Amino acid sequence: MNKLMDVLKTLSDETRLRIINLLYERELCVCDVMGILQIAQAKASRHLIYLKNAGLVKDCKEAQWMHYSMNRSEQLKFLDSLVYDNLRTMELYQKDIENMHEWFKQKNQCDS
Numbered sequence: 045m046n047k048l049m050d051v052l053k054t055l056s057d058e059t060r061l062r063i064i065n066l067l068y069e070r071e072l073c074v075c076d077v078m079g080i081l082q083i084a085q086a087k088a089s090r091h092l093i094y095l096k097n098a099g100l101v102k103d104c105k106e107a108q109w110m111h112y113s114m115n116r117s118e119q120l121k122f123l124d125s126l127v128y129d130n131l132r133t134m135e136l137y138q139k140d141i142e143n144m145h146e147w148f149k150q151k152n153q154c155d156s
Contacts, residue, residue: 047099051120054098059083060091064114065137066144067101068127071113080144 054060062081066072072080077088092112095101100123102115114123131137 050098051100054094054100059087060095061131062137062140063091063095064100064123065127065131065140067112067114069141069144071111073109073111076147080140080147
């Protein structure tokens, strides 16, 4: 029961919900979260660590970059409904997805 309480407490923050919404689309590094949500590095890192500590996301280090992705498990299946049936119907979260697509479009142009 304590684990569920930790997850629910974690989900009570709008920034963390916005990050989860993005991570449902793809793996992201801290710099991606910063750019897409227009937040400071310290804030992005703090919220990602909070999500990781609650078991909602996992991380993977690649060179100097830390990449984050959703921790897909049966116990967290209820998040599918939260994201697709609720968050994605709200303008802020839809805008975040649009910003993410634009972010990667610009990022890919710089890499070319």
